[in-house]
Amino acid sequence: MIANIRQSISDWIFRATIPESPPVTLVQRRIFILPSKQGYLFALVLLLLLVGSINYNLSLGYMLTFLLMSMAGVAMLHTWRNLAHLRLRPGRCDPVFAGDMAHFGVGVETPSQTRFAIAIRRRGEEPVYADVVPGVTNGVAIPVSTRRRGLVRAGRLEVFTRYPVGLFHAWSYIDFGLTVVVYPKPDPFAGSPPSQSRSHSEEGIPVAGEEEFNMLRAYRAGDTPKQIAWKALAREQGLLTKEFSAMASSELWIDWDEARGADLEARLSVLAHWVIQAEGFGQSYGLRIPGTVIPPNRGDLHQARCLEALALFDNPEAAQ
Amino acid sequence: MTATSPAVSISAPLDVKNVLWLLAAMVFVMAPHVPRLPYWIAIFCAVVIAWRGWISWSAWHFPRRWFMVIVTLASIVGIWLTYRSVFGREAGVALLIVMAALKLLEMRTQREVTLAIYLGFFLVLTSFLFSQSIPLGIYMLVCVWIFVATMIGFNRIGSSPNFAERLRPAAAIVIQALPLMAAFFLLFPRVQGPLWALPRDTSAGRTGLSDTMQPGQLSNLIKSEEVAFRVQFEGDMPPYGLLYFRGPVLTEFDGRTWRMPELSSSGQLRYSRRERPVHYAVTIEPHQKTWLFAIDVPAEVPKTTTRAGVLYDLQLRNIVPVNQRMRYEMTSWLDYRYGEETPRVILMRLLHVEPGRNPRTVELGQKFSSETTNARAFVNRAMQHFSTQFTYTLEPPKLDLRDPYDDFLFNTKLGFCEHFAGAFTLLMRAGGLPARVVTGYQGGEVNPLNRELIVRQADAHAWSEVWIPEEGWVRVDPTAAVSPVRVEGGVNAALGPIGVLNSLIASDGSGMLPYVRYAWHMMNSQWNQWIIGYNTDRQRQFFMNLGLPTVDWRTLAFWLVVATFAVGGAVSFGLLVRDRPPRRDPAVVAWQRYCSKLAAAGVTRAPYEGPLDYLARVKSMKPQVAAAAEDITRRYIEARYGAGATKAELKELMQRIAELRPA
Numbered sequence: 001m002i003a004n005i006r007q008s009i010s011d012w013i014f015r016a017t018i019p020e021s022p023p024v025t026l027v028q029r030r031i032f033i034l035p036s037k038q039g040y041l042f043a044l045v046l047l048l049l050l051v052g053s054i055n056y057n058l059s060l061g062y063m064l065t066f067l068l069m070s071m072a073g074v075a076m077l078h079t080w081r082n083l084a085h086l087r088l089r090p091g092r093c094d095p096v097f098a099g100d101m102a103h104f105g106v107g108v109e110t111p112s113q114t115r116f117a118i119a120i121r122r123r124g125e126e127p128v129y130a131d132v133v134p135g136v137t138n139g140v141a142i143p144v145s146t147r148r149r150g151l152v153r154a155g156r157l158e159v160f161t162r163y164p165v166g167l168f169h170a171w172s173y174i175d176f177g178l179t180v181v182v183y184p185k186p187d188p189f190a191g192s193p194p195s196q197s198r199s200h201s202e203e204g205i206p207v208a209g210e211e212e213f214n215m216l217r218a219y220r221a222g223d224t225p226k227q228i229a230w231k232a233l234a235r236e237q238g239l240l241t242k243e244f245s246a247m248a249s250s251e252l253w254i255d256w257d258e259a260r261g262a263d264l265e266a267r268l269s270v271l272a273h274w275v276i277q278a279e280g281f282g283q284s285y286g287l288r289i290p291g292t293v294i295p296p297n298r299g300d301l302h303q304a305r306c307l308e309a310l311a312l313f314d315n316p317e318a319a320q
Numbered sequence: 321m322t323a324t325s326p327a328v329s330i331s332a333p334l335d336v337k338n339v340l341w342l343l344a345a346m347v348f349v350m351a352p353h354v355p356r357l358p359y360w361i362a363i364f365c366a367v368v369i370a371w372r373g374w375i376s377w378s379a380w381h382f383p384r385r386w387f388m389v390i391v392t393l394a395s396i397v398g399i400w401l402t403y404r405s406v407f408g409r410e411a412g413v414a415l416l417i418v419m420a421a422l423k424l425l426e427m428r429t430q431r432e433v434t435l436a437i438y439l440g441f442f443l444v445l446t447s448f449l450f451s452q453s454i455p456l457g458i459y460m461l462v463c464v465w466i467f468v469a470t471m472i473g474f475n476r477i478g479s480s481p482n483f484a485e486r487l488r489p490a491a492a493i494v495i496q497a498l499p500l501m502a503a504f505f506l507l508f509p510r511v512q513g514p515l516w517a518l519p520r521d522t523s524a525g526r527t528g529l530s531d532t533m534q535p536g537q538l539s540n541l542i543k544s545e546e547v548a549f550r551v552q553f554e555g556d557m558p559p560y561g562l563l564y565f566r567g568p569v570l571t572e573f574d575g576r577t578w579r580m581p582e583l584s585s586s587g588q589l590r591y592s593r594r595e596r597p598v599h600y601a602v603t604i605e606p607h608q609k610t611w612l613f614a615i616d617v618p619a620e621v622p623k624t625t626t627r628a629g630v631l632y633d634l635q636l637r638n639i640v641p642v643n644q645r646m647r648y649e650m651t652s653w654l655d656y657r658y659g660e661e662t663p664r665v666i667l668m669r670l671l672h673v674e675p676g677r678n679p680r681t682v683e684l685g686q687k688f689s690s691e692t693t694n695a696r697a698f699v700n701r702a703m704q705h706f707s708t709q710f711t712y713t714l715e716p717p718k719l720d721l722r723d724p725y726d727d728f729l730f731n732t733k734l735g736f737c738e739h740f741a742g743a744f745t746l747l748m749r750a751g752g753l754p755a756r757v758v759t760g761y762q763g764g765e766v767n768p769l770n771r772e773l774i775v776r777q778a779d780a781h782a783w784s785e786v787w788i789p790e791e792g793w794v795r796v797d798p799t800a801a802v803s804p805v806r807v808e809g810g811v812n813a814a815l816g817p818i819g820v821l822n823s824l825i826a827s828d829g830s831g832m833l834p835y836v837r838y839a840w841h842m843m844n845s846q847w848n849q850w851i852i853g854y855n856t857d858r859q860r861q862f863f864m865n866l867g868l869p870t871v872d873w874r875t876l877a878f879w880l881v882v883a884t885f886a887v888g889g890a891v892s893f894g895l896l897v898r899d900r901p902p903r904r905d906p907a908v909v910a911w912q913r914y915c916s917k918l919a920a921a922g923v924t925r926a927p928y929e930g931p932l933d934y935l936a937r938v939k940s941m942k943p944q945v946a947a948a949a950e951d952i953t954r955r956y957i958e959a960r961y962g963a964g965a966t967k968a969e970l971k972e973l974m975q976r977i978a979e980l981r982p983a
Binding site for chain 2: 038041042045048049052053054056057058059060061062063064066067068069070071073074075077078081084112113116117119129130131162163164165166
């Protein structure tokens with residue numbers, strides 16, 4: 001009850017403008033700082049030490065009390081500074097299959113010295129700790145467990161630290177609008193996609209792929225050695241890449257109507273399994289589900305496109 | 321470049337290294353208590369701490385709850401059996417230590433670690449109940465440092481810091497906290513304690529004069545090098561032989577023991593002559609008794625300690641026992657005459673001789689008295705007796721219990737001040753002259769660095785006062801007759817060095833060692849005056865010295881706030897100055913200017929385009945500036961990626977860019 005009220009008050013106070021354009025620098029006014037539970041307890045300890053010192057007239061007791069108190073003050077500045085001026089940018093949020101661990105990636109950079117024990121967490125979840133070293137973008141992956149397919153939003157992230165002595169909790173909120181696509185969990189008992197594929201496409205339309213040699217073009221970084229025209233290189237024509245086009249002659253259609261399942265999710269699982277199978281066979285395949293038709297193709301990108309279509313089918317805002 | 325770190329869960333078991341650091345910090349902070357603790361507690365703590373270390377080291381299981389409960393109850397009972405109490409200073413500290421050790425044993429989570437560390441801070445405080453010396457202060461500062469380093473280790477979640485990575489940031493925090501600590505120490509409004517009754521056993525193990533005297537009692541005191549008090553003189557120090565610090569005056573005698581009277585009344589200081597004033601300040605160590613010390617004879621009640629008074633026998637008494645270090649300012653008269661009109665009833669009591677005890681001594685006194693014509697001659701006759709046949713020693717033989725002074729005067733003839741003073745006073749009384757024993761301190765050691773007189777327990781002394789008609793009370797020191805050097809040069813001179821250490825440092829005045837010793841004493845004196853003795857009065861004095869005669873809590877609060885902000889500002893500045901972005905390469909600034917100029921002309925550099933690719937595009941799209949662009953690009957590459965550029969070359973580059981007209 002009280003926790004809920006506190007949560008809503010803090011939501012109201014720290015409401016963020018979302019989403020933000022990266023990179024975000026944690027400037028002074030974005031950072032909040034309050035004593036941690038340990039810090040409040042420490043204040044009580046200080047009070048007891050002071051009372052003891054007064055009672056026994058211990059000058060060194062006074063010194064101890066004031067030293068610890070001043071240290072808490074200095075530590076507050078250190079804690080705040082440990083968070084100040086960090087730069088955050090969104091990182092990789094790779095899609096996963098339902099039931100797997102997904103990760104929201106956040107890149108953290110420090111302008112000067114190493115910042116220790118920087119933690120990032122989603123509301124109500126365990127934080128992830130990382131030391132942020134200068135000169136590189138430190139990737140922090142915030143894990144999230146997935147149960148259903150769909151889109152998981154990271155929501156507002158809390159970046160906080162208690163280093164060095166844990167007496168203070170300095171924090172800031174960021175929201176990059178990070179999302180992870182969760183594919184339907186493939187149904188391993190779905191078997192192979194039905195072989196009686198029906199071709200709906202016209203004959204002879206070239207589709208970018210690797211099937212048939214099409215042309216030579218200038219080499220671009222990332223082209224595989226398999227595609228390089230070694231003969232042309234030997235003829236001193238420079239580094240060229242062979243481009244192929246797949247003639248969409250024999251293709252497989254993965255069709256909503258052919259998938260049998262108890263419910264919608266079961267059907268999507270079957271379809272997801274077929275997509276993976278088809279990709280594994282090296283076959284060109286297309287996907288047809290109500291509202292979406294993805295023309296036949298192959299490759300990782302195509303597979304991702306198909307699985308994403310299944311993930312987001314009829315359910316654009318799935319919970320985790 | 322990226323570096324990805326794995327997720328770390330906070331609920332993992334405590335890191336072994338961190339636990340070992342905490343255990344080490346605890347051992348450090350408990351160590352000063354060990355000599356005071358009974359053996360079983362020290363061993364108990366050692367076992368418990370080793371056990372906890374083993375649990376972490378080899379992932380051993382924690383003891384069961386019922387076991388912990390039994391051990392806890394058993395240790396409380398053990399402490400009760402040892403001290404017959406669980407409160408009070410000694411027992412309370414023992415209990416705290418045992419509980420801290422047991423807390424370590426069952427510590428599993430970060431939260432319990434925090435509690436253990438806080439207990440450690442309390443242990444630091446309890447050490448100060450027993451001593452507030454400079455070495456202990458420094459040692460405890462180191463302990464706090466280690467505790468902070470431990471806290472840093474536990475808060476470095478996600479990585480395990482090495483030695484330096486713990487100690488260095490901890491040192492930074494401690495050092496940055498010191499100025500604010502000093503400000504608070506000086507400015508925080510002081511309240512004179514205690515807030516509640518002090519535990520009864522605070523006097524345990526303190527040495528000092530007592531209110532009784534019997535032969536041989538002082539000798540243990542005289543071997544103690546503990547400081548009794550320190551004296552700072554305003555102006556010149558009186559001659560060494562006149563430094564008689566008056567303490568308890570003993571008048572009651574039972575044949576063996578001299579005692580203070582049960583009742584003493586305060587009296588008017590009626591001196592018929594008082595000359596040669598001497599002004600001085602005494603910083604007295606706590607001795608748990610009410611008496612204070614003043615040079616014979618005190619002039620007035622101390623100004624600063626209003627709760628003290630002078631009794632009719634010139635004893636200086638505080639209302640409450642001196643249980644903390646205390647400083648008072650005094651004036652004394654070195655040349656005086658008083659007490660001629662002492663009532664007969666009082667004088668009669670001072671003639672009392674316990675019948676049947678020490679018969680030969682009484683007989684001797686009567687003999688001396690009958691041989692002489694007046695009081696002065698009688699006193700001199702007795703003094704002469706001491707100067708001829710007696711030897712000064714701190715190792716006198718044991719005396720007969722019933723007639724100790726007979727034994728001393730006629731058999732052993734070996735003794736020191738209290739033997740002489742007691743026997744002499746008894747002789748005087750037997751001869752019909754009112755007399756009493758005065759105990760206190762005589763002499764002391766002068767610190768040449770600050771001209772301070774250090775009076776130790778070893779300087780404890782006893783002498784006699786006799787009442788001579790028409791003259792009043794006269795001090796007679798029979799020890800001076802036996803060993804004049806004791807009175808003129810101190811007890812060490814009379815005896816030779818005591819112990820090895822003293823023979824090293826006290827035997828002669830040459831070389832570095834005395835200098836070091838005196839410097840140490842001066843430091844201690846400053847420490848005692850300004851650190852340990854810093855109280856309400858000192859605080860007022862401190863502000864008086866600053867020219868602020870009246871200081872109320874508002875002024876203090878104001879300055880505290882100022883100090884807090886000053887220190888906070890300085891620390892923040894120091895921290896943030898490191899965050900300023902590095903100065904940008906002027907070549908890059910120039911290059912960006914060049915690019916934006918071309919972009920305005922329609923040739924925007926793509927983010928992935930290097931200078932040479934960009935140049936190629938500029939050349940093809942803007943042929944009219946090809947030569948200038950090539951020149952600028954070449955200069956930029958040389959400045960940025962080549963040998964670098966001088967100031968003149970950079971200026972030249974800026975000039976070329978300014979002259980570029982791509983549009």
